[in-house]
Each structure stands twice: as structure tokens, then as C-alpha cells.
Amino acid sequence: MTALALRGTLWMGDVPLIRNLSIDMPAGRWSCLLGPSGIGKSSIARLIAGLPGPQRLEGALRTHDGLPLAGRVALMAQGGQLLPWADLVANVTVGARLRGARPDVARARALLAQAGLSGLEARRPTALSGGQQQRVALARVLMEDAPVVLLDEPFSALDTATRLAMQDLAARMLTGRTVILITHDPLEALRLADRAWLLGDAGAQPLALPETPAPRDFRAPEVLTAQAALLARLQGDAACGV
Amino acid sequence: MRRLTIAPLRAALALGVALALWQAVVWLTGVPRFILPGPGRVGAALWDNAALLAEHARFTVVNLLTGLAAGIALGVATALNLALSPGARLMLRPMLIFAQAVPVFALAPILTLWLGYGAASKIVIVMLVIYFPVTSAFFDGLMRLPAPLADLAQMMRATPLRRLFLLQVPHAVPALFSGLRLAVVYAPFAVIIGEWVGASRGLGHLMLLANGRGQTELMFAALIVLAGMSLVLFAALEGLARHGLREG
Numbered sequence: 001m002t003a004l005a006l007r008g009t010l011w012m013g014d015v016p017l018i019r020n021l022s023i024d025m026p027a028g029r030w031s032c033l034l035g036p037s038g039i040g041k042s043s044i045a046r047l048i049a050g051l052p053g054p055q056r057l058e059g060a061l062r063t064h065d066g067l068p069l070a071g072r073v074a075l076m077a078q079g080g081q082l083l084p085w086a087d088l089v090a091n092v093t094v095g096a097r098l099r100g101a102r103p104d105v106a107r108a109r110a111l112l113a114q115a116g117l118s119g120l121e122a123r124r125p126t127a128l129s130g131g132q133q134q135r136v137a138l139a140r141v142l143m144e145d146a147p148v149v150l151l152d153e154p155f156s157a158l159d160t161a162t163r164l165a166m167q168d169l170a171a172r173m174l175t176g177r178t179v180i181l182i183t184h185d186p187l188e189a190l191r192l193a194d195r196a197w198l199l200g201d202a203g204a205q206p207l208a209l210p211e212t213p214a215p216r217d218f219r220a221p222e223v224l225t226a227q228a229a230l231l232a233r234l235q236g237d238a239a240c241g242v
Numbered sequence: 243m244r245r246l247t248i249a250p251l252r253a254a255l256a257l258g259v260a261l262a263l264w265q266a267v268v269w270l271t272g273v274p275r276f277i278l279p280g281p282g283r284v285g286a287a288l289w290d291n292a293a294l295l296a297e298h299a300r301f302t303v304v305n306l307l308t309g310l311a312a313g314i315a316l317g318v319a320t321a322l323n324l325a326l327s328p329g330a331r332l333m334l335r336p337m338l339i340f341a342q343a344v345p346v347f348a349l350a351p352i353l354t355l356w357l358g359y360g361a362a363s364k365i366v367i368v369m370l371v372i373y374f375p376v377t378s379a380f381f382d383g384l385m386r387l388p389a390p391l392a393d394l395a396q397m398m399r400a401t402p403l404r405r406l407f408l409l410q411v412p413h414a415v416p417a418l419f420s421g422l423r424l425a426v427v428y429a430p431f432a433v434i435i436g437e438w439v440g441a442s443r444g445l446g447h448l449m450l451l452a453n454g455r456g457q458t459e460l461m462f463a464a465l466i467v468l469a470g471m472s473l474v475l476f477a478a479l480e481g482l483a484r485h486g487l488r489e490g
Contacts, residue, residue, distance in 0.1 A: 051393050075397045080390035085412045098400035098408055144398070 002072060002147040002178050003027040008059010010040055010047065017043060020203040021059065025180060026195065030171075030214055032181040034189040034207065035199030036238065041182045044199075045152040048180060049075050074146035076137050078153045082125040088112055089121050092140045104143075111139040114173060131162040135169065142173055149174055151181045155188065164218060167191055171215035186230045190223055191216045198230075200237065279459045287459035288466065294448070299467050301443040305361050306433045306471070309368025310425060316369065317376030317421070324377075325384035326406055338377065346370045347435050354440040364436035364444070371432035372425035379424070383417025384410045419483045426479050430472045 004025040010018045017040035025031035035041045043055035050070045063069055075081075082091050092112060093103035112121055115135040125133050134154060141149055154170070155163040163185075171192055183189055189196045189207065192214050197204035207230070210222035217223065261281045267273070268280040275283060288295065320338075323330050350367050357363035387395075387410050395405045437446025445464045452460035 049393070049397060051396060071399055073397065075393070077390060077393070080388060081394045083391070083409070083412070085415075094394075094408065095398040098395060098398045098404050100401055100404060 002069075003064040004031075004048075004069070004148070004178070004180070005062045005064075006044075006048075006057075006059075007062075008057050010043060011056040011058060012040065012043060013054050013056075016201075017055070018199060018201055018203060023197055023204050024195075025178065027064065027178050028176050029194035030174075030179045030181055030192050032183065032189040032193035032196040032207075033199055033204070034183055034186060034196055036184060036234070039199045039201070041184070041199065042152065045075075045077075045150060045182050048148075048150055049073055049152075069148065072146055073148045073150050074141045074144035075150045075152065076134075076141045076154045078156050079130070079133065079137075082133055082136055084124060084126050087122050087124060088117060088136055091125060091136055092143050095140070095144050108139070108143055111142050112136070114142075115139040115169065129162075131158050131166060134158065134166055138166075138170055138173060148178045148180065151179060151183075153183060154181075156184070163188070168215060186234065187218060187223075187227055190226050190230065191218060198233075276456050276458045279462060283459050284462040284466065287457075287463040291460055291463060295445075295463060295467050298443055298445050298448045298464070299471065301361070302364075302433055302437065302445045302468075303471060305364040305436075305444070306368060306429055306475075308361075309365040309433065310372065310429050312365065313369035313372040313429075314376055314422065314425060317373050317425075318380060318418070320373075320377045321380035321384060322406065322411075324381050325410060326402060338374065342374050342378075346374075347432070350435050350439040354436070359440045359442050363439075364433050364441070367436040368429050368432045371428050375424040375428070376418075376421040379421025380414055380418045383414025386417075387413055416487060419479075419486065422479055422483075423476075426475050427472075430468060430475070434468065 004023075006021050006023040006025070008021055009016050010021060023031070023033070033041065033044060040055075043053065046053040047055050047057055048061065048069070050073065061069065063072075083094060086094070089105060089108050089112070090097075092108040093105060096103040109121060112118065115138055117132065117135055117139070120128070120132070125136060128136070137154070151170070155166045158166060167188060181188070181192060190209065193207075193209055194214055196207040196209055198207050208226070210216055210220070210226050212220065212222060264281050268278060279287075320334070324334060346367070349370065350363075353363045353367050357366060384406070391409050391413070395409055400408070433444070434446040434449075437444040438450060441447040445468050449461050449464045452458070452464065
């Protein structure tokens, strides 16, 4: 398992996006970065994923073992990463095939079943609902078996009920992994995070989370109280921003 | 299912109307038959010269299909190479653009001079005419991999060759088909121009021959065979595209 530490200032070209980041993401836990649109969430995601882009970190992204992060991160994004021409098994095993390794079809089927997609293995992603498509993406992330799982707004395009169900499924399936969840949804952060930060241009402020273990019931009084407090804070920030 | 039964009916109706109009023009204007023969006369010419037409059509269609296959193969291979190698892009792309600037049809006399009156000059001109649209359409499709899939390939540490064949090629199949549609439209032009410049066989050659002898009905008959050939080719490609896009 891999713990991560992110320090420094995130730049977008010549513009500082988020200053004085100081985030410690523990191994085997869910770390959540919560932020409004346009704050630079996707830049942080690309930074952690090692993907090319205009973002630049003046500082360091370190792993606890000092080894590079490249090749140890699996990414699940908002959508568009499934192959529309391939069936679900081929979609889940695409990583192995892209690397020239032998795909483990039995494991792919097992993961699809675990994601609640038994019987749909021969379908194309276009024949699935948005929630089902993200289940495929989740199965594929697990298929990659990477120590670090990066979830970049994974459920943002789903309706509320589907999103809640997917949060429970993701929490179940990703237990024990180092997960970095990037989201704009306060409830999602409060339900899933072991640690959470609120991103602003001045930096990342640690968020107080309910003391109960994640995943938390969205009906639990402490979650609802925390949500109300967080919403009030976000509204205040937004008012200041305007 | 409904389209299957209606479409041929509509096509037959359109054809019937066109033939009736044609006959009406002939009757109303009293145009001499060596300028515009009526559909009845052309039909008779088709029937009477069936063996002759078939023999020449065979030469034309073999060259057409050989040139098509060779041009498509060459275009696909070029596009794959360009997509895989930045070096090849640097070298080959200006050459391709230059080649496109040359009106390929104008090369027909030179090709006939170099390759003679036989099949070779026809095959090569078809190949040259369709090479650019196929290469360019397929290459554009290959290079336009959506950003999320490009990210996926990088996250999964894809090798360039596997990225090409597992992601770029399947994504580019519709683009390839739009190039093939152009190829199938251009190829019959190309083969006929090749035959007009110089040939001893083929539908184009037969048309020139019939023209010289004032056999206008035979010219029209050859034209109809050619049009039929193009239609069959186009329909075959559409069938393949429907199948390919569903499967692919």
C-alpha cells in the first residue's frame, strides 16, 4: 500500500491555481479533495495521474516508499473512457491487452459480477445506463489492481439515487486501497472520506468529518449536521468569491 | 423491415418515372436517334450486344477492383505508418499534400505512355486516384482519438503498437469508411479515363468505338452497364459499412 504527500503550489501555466498545498493521504484509506468547479480539481487529478497538461507543481508529490508513482495509479474518470466498440469483458481487460499481457477473463467476469453486471458481459457500453457504465469502469479499475486508485468526479454525471448506490458499491469494492477521490459533491466527501480537504486558491483546508467510519449513511444525524455546516461554509466562500 | 420492402419499390418507381421522361423527351422533340435514342432502343442495344458488353465490362471491372484493392491497401498502410511514426509524418505529409495538388487524372496519358495500353495503366490510375482520399480520411480518424481514451492508454502504459490497433484503429473505422465511399465514387471515373486515353478493351474503349461508328444506342448501353457497376459497388460498400460499424 502506498501513502502520498502533496506539497507546494499548483500552477496552471503562469497562473498560480492553488497555493501552499499540504496534503497527506494515508495508505489504504479514502482521501477526498472537495472543491468547487474551476478551482483546479482536474489539474490535481492529472498531476497525480501523471497525465500531460498545462498543470505544474512547484513542490513535490511524494510516496512513502520514495518510488515514483507512475504505473501505480489506476484512474476512473467521469466518463468517456469505455470503448464503445468492445463488449464489457473486453472493456475490463483492455489494460492487460494494451500492455501486451494475457487478459484474465475469469477475473474480469468475477469483477463484473461483483459490480452487479452478471449476464451483461457480452453487451456494449452504449447499451448500458450511465450508472451501469460507471460500474464497468469500477470493475476495470479493480482489474488494474493498482496500489493507488484515483477517482476523478466518478459519479458526477449520475442522478442522485444512482450516485448514492454507486458510492456504496465503490466503498465496498475499493476497501483497503489507497483511494483519492476528487469531487465537488459535499455529501459524497462526507460519506466516503477517511480524510478530506476543501480546496481553495489559498490552499487545502482539512475538513472535519463525522467520527463514524466510512462509508457513512446519508441519513445519519451526524452526516446531515456536517453536511449542513459544510454547505453553509461553501455558500459563504462562494459569496466571498463573487 | 419496413424499409426493406419500401426502398426497392421507391427505387423502381423513380426509375420508371425517369424512363418515361426520357421517352417523352424523345417523342416530343423528335430528336434524331443518333443524338438521343429512346430507352426502348437502348434496351434493345443492351440485349443485342449482351455478350460484347459483358466481355468489355469484365476487363473494366477486373481493373477497377484490382486498382481499388491495391489503392485501399496502400492507403491504409500509409495511414497506419503515419499514425505510428512522427518521423514518417514529418517526411511523408508534405509529399502527400504535394501529390494531392497534382490532378491525378491528368497523369493518365503519362501512365499510358509508361505502362502501355493494357491493364497495368488502368490499375495504377485507379490506385493513384483513390490513394489520397483513403489515406487522408483514415489518418485523420487515427489521430483523433478522444482525450479520455488517450489518457486511458497512457494510464495503462499501452505500447504504441497496441494503442494503435486496440484504440486508434477501431475508433477510426467510421472515418475509413467515409474515405472508402469517396474511393468507390472516384474509381469508376478513373478506370474509364484510363481507357479513354488508350486501351484495346473495356467499356470506355467500347464507348469511343461506338461513338466513332455512330452507334449511339451502344454508347448508352455501355454507359448503363457502367452506372450499374458503380451502383453495385456502392451498395456493397454500404452493406459492409453497416455490418462493419455494427460489429466494429
